[in-house]
Every structure is written in structure tokens, then in C-alpha cells.
Amino acid sequence: MSFLSPAEWQAVALSLRVSLWATALALPLAIGVALALARGHFPGKQLLNGLVHLPLILPPVVTGYLLLLTFGRRAPLGGWLYDTFGLVLAFRWTGAALAAGIMGFPLMVRAIRLAIEAVDPKLEQAAATLGASRAWVFATITLPLILPGIIAGAVLGFAKAMGEFGATITFVSNIPGQTQTLPSAIYALLQVPGAETSALKLVALSVTLAMGALLLSELLARRAAKRVSGA
Amino acid sequence: MSFLSPAEWQAVALSLRVSLWATALALPLAIGVALALARGHFPGKQLLNGLVHLPLILPPVVTGYLLLLTFGRRAPLGGWLYDTFGLVLAFRWTGAALAAGIMGFPLMVRAIRLAIEAVDPKLEQAAATLGASRAWVFATITLPLILPGIIAGAVLGFAKAMGEFGATITFVSNIPGQTQTLPSAIYALLQVPGAETSALKLVALSVTLAMGALLLSELLARRAAKRVSGA
Amino acid sequence: ATAGQVTVFAAASLKTALDEVTALWAQDTGNTATLSFVGSSALARQIEAGAPADLFISANTDWMDRLESAGLLQPGSRADLLGNALVLIGHGADHAPVTLTSQLDLPSLLGPGKLAMALIDAVPAGIYGKAALTHLGLWNSIAPQVAQTDNVRAALALVARGEAPMGIVYATDAAADPSVTVLAEFPADSHPPITYPAAVLADSTAPEAPALLTFLQSPTAMAIFLRHGFTKPQAAE
């Protein structure tokens, strides 16, 4: 299509890939953390809670810089990841996904935690009396019941990932085809005089994509909610 | 205190003022929108839903730019607001609050909506049979029951407001004492070589403030949850 | 603006130097300068939207041109305030200087690493850098290895952290960071002149604004700018 240049198509594809991976990978972890925060009693719980909210509180540039300090190839953790798993984050779309995932993480955790706190522990108790271990109770009772919260968290995370830019560009910079996501492309266009229309085109595209995801999620959530409320 | 320069103190004070106002003003609106999305059936519901998520999806710079286009003094809405109410948003802390409120809005709405959807309509029905009109049911039953969600939404909104930077700086610029919030100050420091330490100091401050708010909210939420779960 | 107060919208990269200069001016005159540091593009748009600024200092000429053609500048007040140089930097202290010619095998110097630059189509330092590399005939071979950041400071950070072995930044940036070495300075003719134009805005209500602009061009001020690594504007006079 001539509507978008090949580079722009690349940015769209990359944005989707980054956002999907970020959401998919962060979600299980977010569920775990939400569970720990909602149900757990352990020292340092408030610290974990604070840590989770950090990407929300910090200006994205700072988050990006901290990521660089932590996951850069020269950084201890980044080096270890590379040595052990051959995993390179810096200047790769994987790093963009990491940044996007981290930026959306607090949103996911909050939504899921809220849903977990709304689950009636009496149902979980009932499942336990029927022979379900804690893991099974979680898988068969808690998880289905918090599905609306998980969907909400995933939507927030995905939307955030689609819009994330500050942390991403600071951490993995902007390499067309590898780390140039839609927001970076939009940002670049906004920096030069007269490119507003091109920027707007990409904005419209980004909004369309996210809206599609949103509608889909509403459908899924409605179905999940119907399952729970009966009928 | 010599720990911070007067300009930095100003930035701290302004950030707090902006974040508190943003949260306080956006919260009732967020509750209303969440209610409409969770319970309402009206045409354009999905549109409203999409609109609410927009600030999350768009790169903050774009949101700031759109705000500038809408609420700038030369813009129709901005002009009208000024002519009618004498209200100036652009380049004022009020505008920073608007930007912060809008950026945090989707987070608030989602959390509150999730809480509303978890309220058992049977309790609201019971209140209605006891003579409570819809408004009273909301005030005496629904609202107290969704308090944990409201608190969660407020925390997300506040944290976001404390960290918001892209939209704010684009919309209201970075004028010390007027629109320079903590994140903007951090941004400015990060733009010049050798100011990392000063930036770090502000980051630490910002984190401390947000963590304080977070801890407070956890306390409040725990109390609210206890009220609901009994004992 | 209150009496004796001038609001300056300045490109973010000028922060340290400008803070120092305006402090001096304030001391001398008893007036105050309020400085708002944001990217040039955002500042220009804000001025278009009616921002209450008196003085605008841009990091490139494009945005100033746009404001000028929109009639937002006080006629005749525009001046090229500063210049800057573009340098190739490397991570760490132990680097042999290189000569920037078309013979330079930049890719092999880089190895598998990246060359950190500001956005090559959007951010001035990136635009200049690309122009210079193109002028030297080095661009095509190096383009796939360029990692672009949203501002020149982020590019500097990548090199300072060693994530990218080399980068292209302003001389002012390189000077301030001990963890990078300047490998070479790009010849002034390899790229369009790097200028920081300044102008009093048409909407300015501060009578002291022209005076401040004049002070910024004074030898006292220029000494400070030079200390921070800026140069005199090239096309001046």
C-alpha cells in the first residue's frame, strides 16, 4: 500500500510485535506479583509494591536510563543474560518489548490485584474441601474468576505498550526495522517543521490499532463476565 | 533546606499541587465515566471507551500537542474558556494539572470500572427494596463498596501525575515556578552533560513522595477492604 | 510578565550555560530571567500557540525560520547567538584519534557495535551528523549501524555507558563527560553551519528582553558559552 512507506509499515509491524510480546510476557509475571501483593504476607511487600509502581512514577526517560544501567550489555545483569542465554536486549526489539512491558507492568498489576481482592475466598475454600490443592484452586477457581481483571490489565498494558516511547528510545534507541516503533516514528515526525500531517497519519493508525484491540478485549471481557454472573 | 535549590523546592511543591488537583478533579469524572461504561447502555459507548484510553495509547508528546491545539490561548476551546470563565490553561499550572489528569484518566477509569463490575447487583437491589432511589443506592451502597477500586484508581492517577512529563512539557512548557514539575526539572537536567547527580537527587525525591502516597493509599485501602469483608 | 522579568524559551541543550549567563545578568541588572528548557520543536509550537515568552533560543534554524515567516518574531531582533561543533566520540579514555576522510573504515572501527546519534531526520545533531557523514561519503556504509536517540544527550549516554562504542554528538556534550573521548571533530564544511539563533518574540511584553538578548551576545556572556564548549556563530557577520 502506498498509504504508508515501507519504513512506516515496519514501524507498525514492530509496534504490534513489541506490544504483544510485552503484554504476553509481562502478564504471567503481573499475575504472580498481583497475587503476592493481594494475598501474600512477607517482609518487603511494600517495597515490592513500590518497585512495581516505579515505572509509573518515574519520567520514562529515567526508566529508560535505569534499564540501560541494568540491562545494557555492559551492565552486570545484561551481561549475565547474554553470557547465559545469549539474550541481547540493547538495540533489539526484545529490549523494546522489555521497556514496554515494564512501563505497562504497574497498570497490569493493579487491575489484576483489584480483581483478586474481589474474589470471594469462600469459593476457594470450597474448592479446597473438594480436594483441590492451592495450585489447582488457583488454576480452576481464582484464575477464571479474575479473568475480567486480567483482560483489563492486558488491555492497559497493551495500550501503554503501543504508546510507549520515552523509555524505549532511551533504552534501545531508534533503529528502523529493529527498534523503531510507531511512537518513535511519530516523535521524529513531530520534531521537524511541517511534518505534522505525516505524524497525524501515524497517530491515526496507532489509534485504530489500539481501538481494535480495545474492542476485542471488551468482547472477551463481556463473555468472561457473563460466564461468572450466571445465566 | 540547602538540599534543594529554591527552584527545585518550587518544582516539588508544584508537582504535588498539580498531582493532587489532577487526581481530585479527575476522580469524580472517572467514577462517572466508569459507571457509564460498566453499567450504561447507550450509543457511542465503545467510542467513549476508546476516547478514555486514548491518552494511554498516544505518545505523550502527541497528547500534549493535541492539548495545545485544543486548549491553547489561540485555540477555539482555549479561547472560549478564557473569554467565558477567565480560565487560562496553557502555560499555567492548571494546564499541567489538566495534562496530568488526562494522562492518568484511563488508569483511574479502568480500576474503578473493574470495581463497579465486581459489585453484587443483589445488594443494590436490596437497598432499592428498602426505599433507596438509584442515586441513594449509589451513594450508600455502590460507592462504599467500590472504595478499594477508587483508591487504586486514585493511586494510579496520582503516581502517573507525579511522573507525567511528555504531555505536560509539550502543553505547558517548562517554566520554573509556573509549570516546571519535578519530571520536567529532571528532564531539563538530563539534557545537559554532568547534571546526572542533580537529576538523581530529584528522582529520589520524586520516588520518595510517590512511595509515601502509595503507603498511605495501601493503609486506606486495607481499612476500606476490612470494612467490606467484615469482622 | 512582571516588571523586570524576562521569560526565555531555550533549547534544552543550552541549560547549564544559559543558567550561568542569565544568573550573571540578573545580578548585574536586578532583573530576573525565567528559563524554560524544552526541545526546540515543542517550544516553537508553544510560541505559535501563544506562549507568554519573551525570548526564544532555538537549537536549529528551521523552527526559528518557521516562527519568523509566521510573523511571531520582533522584526530585526533575530540573531545567530552561538555555534557548535560536531564530534565523533568513543567510549572510554584509550582511543587513538582518527582522521575523518572518505578513506576512514568506520564500520571496522565500530565492529559489531552501534554508532549512537540523535534522530537523523528530526533532531538537529542527528541531521548535522548525517549530513557530515554523507559529505564524507561514509554514510551509506555506516547507516545500518546507526542507533538513533530522541536527543543528543541520550546518544552521549549510550557511548558513556559503553553500549555503543562510538557516537556523534556536539563538542559541548563531549566536553562535559569524562567517560568519552573525542576521536575527531567534523570539519565545519562537512555539514550546514550549526547555529543557535535567538530572537525577541513579537508578543513579548518585557521591555528588558532586547537588553537580555544583547547581553547574551556580549563578550562576558560569550566567554561563559565558550567555556561550555560552544563556539561563536559561524555565519556571524
Place this chain on the structure above:
Amino acid sequence: MSLRVQITHRFDSFTLNAAFDAPAGVTALFGASGSGKTTVVNAVAGLIKPDQARISLNDQMLCDSATRLWLPPHKRRLGYVFQEARLFPHLSVQQNLRYGRWFAGLRGDSAEETRLITLLGLGPLLARRPGALSGGEKQRVAIGRALLSAPELLLMDEPLAALDEARKAEILPYLERLRDETQIPILYVSHAMAEVARLATTVVVLSDGKVLRAGPVQNILSDPGIAPTIGLREAGAVLLAQVVTHHPDGLSELSAAGGRLFLPEVTAQPGRTLRVRILAQDVILSRTRPDGLSALNILPGTVSMIHAGDGPGVLVQLQTGDAQILARITQRSAQALELSEGKPCYAIIKSVSVAQDNVGRGA
């Protein structure tokens, strides 16, 4: 004062199609699990909008599909004791109790409130939240909450199901007084025949969403056709009987429509009218006046209806005076006795229980 109900409503696999009148007093809704009792009550409360309905309370229309009128629940002045307690978890027991009072325009403490709190044994619970209350405690709070809202119509869906006998014995007289001293109609769902026999003035029997029988309690409970719905063990007639005298051997003599009844001493004064309940399984029939047996409780009558079920038993309705008695005997006995409608017959009553200690106002 009366409630008139006519509802048609379809759920996926269940259709309600019911019409009945509930005059002042207690109208018991009776029927098997899933027969539509709660659905009826919900429609009266305005919690479901039936497909088609016409419900009026004292000439005020609550709901009329014809004119598209539908009064929202909060304007219906109800007191609804739900089948599940539905207490407000964020309010204390006291706040729960007072919730409806406030909207009824009543404030503060009142003698009635104190009386009910004592009656329901809620005193020690007032400051607690409902979350950790026991099942019966919750139900008592729910009863109190509904009663305290000064309703013009009481809906009670198995209100006493989770309560012990001792507590029930305390609450039932209160409900009787409410029935007799106020004019508010009470729709009362219960599976306990003892409660229905004691409280109900009218009985509506639902079966699979339809009204099987509706009418005064005496007529309905002595109808052999509904005994299978009620449960054979609990089937039995309710008679009005007047205390005649108390004999020195500890027996009380009562006069019922068909004759004399002797009961273990009852506490009521001679002249008072009591409701007595005669379980069908406690009645033996005989074509001749039995001689070998004492004449303790023998009522003469004529067979007015015979109803054979699936089992080995037969239900026989006997007309004695202007009242009916129900007897459950084996098919074999029925054949041996050659029973048929119109035949004279004697009912030998092994047991009579007083369904109501205090005076009934007639009903």
C-alpha cells in the same frame, strides 16, 4: 388492603404464569424447589420486569404491562426478606437495621426498634459487620431490616429457614401479631407446613410456574390434590376449634365444626378459638363408630374426595360439619372399607397439634 398479582414471565427453560389475590394477612406461597416462588416475589418487589404483568397493591398499580407502568422498587414501600440474607457488608448490623427506616422518613431510636432487636436477639451483634455472622444471625438481621422499614407490603422468602426452633417460637408470635394487628399483606414463602398452618390466612400453591390452588388456608390444606406437593408426611387439615373446658386429667376439650376434640392441656382460656392441625397420617378411618377404642377423638363425617397417588397410600377428604379433615390410609384399607364419595365415615384422630397458641381474629 390487598395485593393482586398476575404475572407471565419466561426464563430460558422456565415459564411463570401465575395470578392470585393476596388479601390482608399472610399469603403463603407454597411449592417445590424451582416452582417459581422467588420469581413471583421478585416480580412483586420490582426486581424483575416480567414479560407481562399486572400487579396492584391497595388499588395502586405497581406494574401494568398494558399501560407500560412500572414502579421502581424503591417506590413500592416494601420490606423484603430475601432467601439469602443480602446484608450490606460495609455497614454495621445496626446500620443495616436502620437502612430502610431512614428512607421511610423515620429516624433515631424507637420502641419498635428496641423490641425487635430484643426479639431477634441482635443486641450483642449491633456493632459488628455482617461478614462474620453465623447463618442464623444473618437471617435475623435481614428480618429485622425488612420489618423496620415500615413497609406497606412484606415479602418474606423462607425467613425462618436457618433458625432454630426456640428462636422460631419467639418470632412466630410476632409475625402473628403483625398479621392480626396491621393491615399489610404479607407474602410468605416457606417449606415448613407447621409455619404455614400457623401463619397463613391464604395459601397459594405453585407448581412448575403455575398456580395449582389458591384460597383460604383451611380449604387448601385439606385438599387431597395438593398433598403430594406439600409432602405426604406434612399433609393435613387446619381446623378452627373453640376451647370448651379443661379436664382434671390434663386434657383440654375443644369444639370443632365436626365434633369434640381432646388435646393435651392447652394454655388458652375456655371460649378462645384456636387453629388446630390434624396431620393426615394421624387420622384413621372407620365405617362404623369404633367401640373397642376410646371415644377420645372421633369425628363423624362423609367422604368428600378420594385421591390416589403413585404410592401405596390414598388421601381421603372427609367433610365434618363445615370443615374438612384429611386422612392418609393405605389403598388396601380404602378398598376394605369400600370408601367412595358421599359415604359416611368416622375419623379417629390420633393426634392434634395446636398450630396457634394465641387468639386468631377469626381467620
Place this chain on the structure above:
Amino acid sequence: MSLRVQITHRFDSFTLNAAFDAPAGVTALFGASGSGKTTVVNAVAGLIKPDQARISLNDQMLCDSATRLWLPPHKRRLGYVFQEARLFPHLSVQQNLRYGRWFAGLRGDSAEETRLITLLGLGPLLARRPGALSGGEKQRVAIGRALLSAPELLLMDEPLAALDEARKAEILPYLERLRDETQIPILYVSHAMAEVARLATTVVVLSDGKVLRAGPVQNILSDPGIAPTIGLREAGAVLLAQVVTHHPDGLSELSAAGGRLFLPEVTAQPGRTLRVRILAQDVILSRTRPDGLSALNILPGTVSMIHAGDGPGVLVQLQTGDAQILARITQRSAQALELSEGKPCYAIIKSVSVAQDNVGRGA
């Protein structure tokens, strides 16, 4: 097989301090609302960790504070019918029913499952979600879910409270069979004396968190001390009686410990042992063998206990043979009769009801 329970637990304003043994068969937990029944059951299920407890099932410790042992609920092999149904809202009725089976290692359809679904009338509901089920439907699903999990210990907290008599009459025999044919102990909470009299082998009476009485059903129900807890109207002894013969006048003759009993014809064969329930209010006492009255049900005995309550009544326990009978008479009568412990006395029984149609295995 037996369950041994010893629990101490404190809530804010309630202290449970109970110890009892529940042998194989049904152990009824009886007590007023708020007396701690559910708390006991929850402790046995492992849903609360009591402050101090020692609970064992068939020599397996479930919980022992002394050794800090505490088996989590899912390892206790329970079937728990909760006071509120607690169905899983996201699973269909069928999935709810099969939830426990799966963890018990049983899969797929089985004859037992089909039988229970029919018994509980759940066939038409299998595909539905529990949200919109009626109260009784929910409770039936909950019963099915617990029974199908192949438990080694059944906990039932008012399982039949929301069910109609007809349905109860179908489920009770099933529970009787379970009691008689398996060895699993059943803890059964119920306020309905009829159910307790029919099902229980052992009765534990709780009052305000303490065990008031515990023992075999015959001993407990004839104990005048607990009648106020049970409710005076429902107080009464349970006797074992053997069918002797059926008389042609429709009466069955049974032989109980103290003498002969005549009942309206029962369906059991001569020789069978039945549980009969004699309500205290249906018993009249006389110091001399009454002549004016028929000799229908007159049992001779000696007064073994007299219990005066707050009201005008007195409860008298009579030893007849090796069984006890309970009579409720007025204070005045008790004085007139000059009753005191050890005095001989006649019980005139107005009514006997059969608490159990089918054969009991002795108990």
C-alpha cells in the same frame, strides 16, 4: 471409623470450647443460632485454624496443636455441604458436580453420579450456570457436589434447610443408606428435630460454644435438660420399637422397651425395628393407670428426672424399661401429681410418629 474432635477457639466475642467423638453414622450438631456449629464444622474441615485443637479421623490426625500438625483442607478428603451453597459461578452445574470427583481420582460418568442427579432432580439443570438457580436448586447442587467427591468424612451444614418436604422425603432415605451402608462419619448440622430424630446416631448439643450434651440419640433427645435448646414444641424422645403385628382396625402394634405402642398402620413388616418419636407435648402423665381413657398407648415407668424451666411447664423424664420418655406438663399438674424422682407413673401417649420407615441396622 470415627472422628474425634477437641477444639478451643476464640473470636472477638465468642469462644468455642468443644470436645466430642463422632462415631461412624450421623452425628447431629444441634444448637441455637450462633452456638458455634458452623465453627466446629469449619475447624474439622480445616477452614479455620483453631487456637488450640486436636482433631483426628480414623487414627489419622487432621490437626494437632501439640505437634503443630495441620493438614490442609484438600488433604482431608472431605465432602462439605456449606450452609450457603458456595457453588462455583463460572462452572456449569455439571462441572460443579464433578469438581470433587476429579480430585478424588474418579472420572467420567458413573452409575452413582446418574443416580444422585436423578435423586436430586438436577437433570434439567446440568448445562446451566449456578448464578440464576433457585435457592433450593443451589442447595441440591451443593449436596450433589459434596456427595460425589467420594469423601471419607461428610460435613453437612443444614443441607436440607431450603428444600421442600417432598424433596426432603426423597433425599433422607439416601442419607440413611449412606449412614448404614458406608462407614464414613457424617457431621450433620440441622435445626429440624424431625431430621435429627430420623438420621442421627449421635447427638452433640452445643450452647454458646460449649458442649451441653453429647451421646447416643436416644439418650440425648430424652434428656429434659436440653429441651429448651431444642425448642419445647419439638422436644421428645426417640425409642426403638419392634413391629409386632398389624391389627385389622388399621392400627399397628409395636413393642418398645416399656410396653406396647399402637400406631396408625405402618408399612414395615412384623419383626422390623423402627425409630419412633414421641413428642414431649403429646405425653400425659398419670400416677394411676387411667381407666376412663382407652389403654391405647399407656406405658408404665418411674420418674427419673424433673426439669423446671422458666415458663409454666415442667419436663419430666420417665424410665420405662431401658428407655426414656419425655413428657411436658404444667407445673400445676406436676404439683397435683406430687411427682418426684423415683415415683412410679404412667405415660399416656397421644401420638407416636415413625421417625424412620426403613430398617435401622440396630442403631
